[in-house]
Amino acid sequence: MPTYSFMLNGEQVQVDAPGDLSVLWALRDKLGVTGPKYGCGINVCKACTSHLDGKAFNPCVTNVRDVAGREVTTIEGLAKGDALHPVQEAWLEQDVAQCGFCQPGQIMAAVALLRRTPNPTDADIDAIENVCRCGSYFRIRQAIKAAAAKMAEPTVVAVQDPAAVSEGGGSSLAATGLGVDVAALGAAALGAAALVTRALDTADVAPAEG
Numbered sequence: 001m002p003t004y005s006f007m008l009n010g011e012q013v014q015v016d017a018p019g020d021l022s023v024l025w026a027l028r029d030k031l032g033v034t035g036p037k038y039g040c041g042i043n044v045c046k047a048c049t050s051h052l053d054g055k056a057f058n059p060c061v062t063n064v065r066d067v068a069g070r071e072v073t074t075i076e077g078l079a080k081g082d083a084l085h086p087v088q089e090a091w092l093e094q095d096v097a098q099c100g101f102c103q104p105g106q107i108m109a110a111v112a113l114l115r116r117t118p119n120p121t122d123a124d125i126d127a128i129e130n131v132c133r134c135g136s137y138f139r140i141r142q143a144i145k146a147a148a149a150k151m152a153e154p155t156v157v158a159v160q161d162p163a164a165v166s167e168g169g170g171s172s173l174a175a176t177g178l179g180v181d182v183a184a185l186g187a188a189a190l191g192a193a194a195l196v197t198r199a200l201d202t203a204d205v206a207p208a209e210g
């Protein structure tokens, strides 16, 4: 029986299987990855929605030989360690799930949508074809909008004042009372200045080449 290798949720995996085995059964039966659900097996319900090379695909109608050498991500691979993806956070905050069966596929479809369309309209969201037997569509829409807002927020990185660090201190610019964004910008400028100063200092003391 042939062996197919691919990346699954960041790890290389191998599956011994006929080439026309669907990826859904390779995942569920051979690799024990059961997040992608079986609903119809014919690309209608979308309960199995996962990502192939970062885009939504339906493993129930994709042969395992067609993912060899590629990257498959299932709901199990969405969080980074303990840090949930913003879409997962929004799903919890909006209390979207009812029975839960369709939800891994819904979340993977939502993540794929937000990659393509960071600020989706109602029509963009309604174009997702994943079926929910419990009718959680309204909360899905709310959660996708909340996730879009979360993902649009600037990432604030804790930056220390390089001057304070060089003096052995550890105070943050945020402690100066400046707004956090302003503080981060100021710290970035100070950091850049410190790098230039360091480069100039190094140039001063480096022995001449040649």
Ligand code: FES
Residues within 6 Å of the ligand: 037, 038, 039, 040, 041, 042, 043, 044, 045, 046, 047, 048, 049, 058, 059, 060, 061
């Ligand atoms: S199981 Fe229904 S689309 Fe894959």
Ligand code: FES
Residues within 6 Å of the ligand: 097, 098, 099, 100, 101, 102, 103, 131, 132, 133, 134, 135, 136
């Ligand atoms: S939450 Fe039950 S099928 Fe969607």
